[in-house]
Amino acid sequence: MKQYYIAGNWKMHRTIAESVELAKELVAKLEGSSSKIMIAPAFTSLAAVATVLKGSNVLLGAQNMGPEEQGAHTGEISPAMLKDAGVSVVILGHSERRHSYLETDELINKKLLLALKHGLEPILCVGETLAEREGGNLESVVRTQVVEGLKGVAETELAKVIIAYEPVWAIGTGKTATPEDADAVHAYIRRVLKELYSEKSAVAMTIQYGGSVKPENAAELMAKANIDGALVGGASLKAESFVPIVNFYK
Numbered sequence: 001m002k003q004y005y006i007a008g009n010w011k012m013h014r015t016i017a018e019s020v021e022l023a024k025e026l027v028a029k030l031e032g033s034s035s036k037i038m039i040a041p042a043f044t045s046l047a048a049v050a051t052v053l054k055g056s057n058v059l060l061g062a063q064n065m066g067p068e069e070q071g072a073h074t075g076e077i078s079p080a081m082l083k084d085a086g087v088s089v090v091i092l093g094h095s096e097r098r099h100s101y102l103e104t105d106e107l108i109n110k111k112l113l114l115a116l117k118h119g120l121e122p123i124l125c126v127g128e129t130l131a132e133r134e135g136g137n138l139e140s141v142v143r144t145q146v147v148e149g150l151k152g153v154a155e156t157e158l159a160k161v162i163i164a165y166e167p168v169w170a171i172g173t174g175k176t177a178t179p180e181d182a183d184a185v186h187a188y189i190r191r192v193l194k195e196l197y198s199e200k201s202a203v204a205m206t207i208q209y210g211g212s213v214k215p216e217n218a219a220e221l222m223a224k225a226n227i228d229g230a231l232v233g234g235a236s237l238k239a240e241s242f243v244p245i246v247n248f249y250k
């Protein structure tokens with residue numbers, strides 16, 4: 001079995017004490033899991049959660065990162081700051097960043113290149129809105145986000161990048177793409193990667209699906225050939241729902 005990569009995006013939830021408590025519970029319950037696992041708490045909880053995760057099989061991720069090394073950038077967090085807090089993975093271009101905070105492909109690409117430069121593993125999120133899908137623009141939207149997001153990434157560096165396909169209409173709505181629909185878009189992303197790089201790199205890419213992943217639908221999504229993991233929002237906030245998703249194969 002391939003190694004699946006299950007990540008939890010805690011979004012703007014949980015105080016430091018609550019984050020530590022949840023992280024402790026996850027570390028205890030996920031020990032020995034064969035999945036690659038990451039959790040991304042809020043910035044304020046990162047350092048405290050890093051202490052809990054030390055020596056465990058759970059990686060620490062951030063939900064965003066600034067596009068600069070350092071300097072006069074009020075409100076931003078640099079890659080060095082994230083690493084200092086114990087972070088090794090960073091989610092970039094999440095649809096909430098794209099749509100609520102108007103992040104462009106160009107900005108996301110700048111962050112991605114900076115993350116790679118600093119040895120952080122970027123998870124590049126892509127996905128179409130319902131209007132884009134219904135207007136027949138799914139492929140062109142996803143293609144643009146992949147091509148522009150990866151601009152300047154050499155093939156040797158591509159192996160450090162993860163892609164998460166998250167249809168915007170499925171995020172936090174309870175509506176999941178059918179496993180067939182999700183798999184088809186993942187296959188399309190591989191075709192784009194093959195054009196940009198090579199068949200080998202396209203096949204090797206880890207592509208997570210995100211959007212209302214729950215214990216009830218995780219196994220059927222993961223069963224699809226092109227789905228290599230999940231980026232989980234709501235269901236990652238409780239051990240009782242996140243643990244069975246990580247261990248969907250059991």
Ligand code: PGA
Nearest residue numbers: 171172211212232233234
């Ligand atoms: P959801 O969020 O699982 O709550 O739909 C997924 C995400 O935004 O990463």
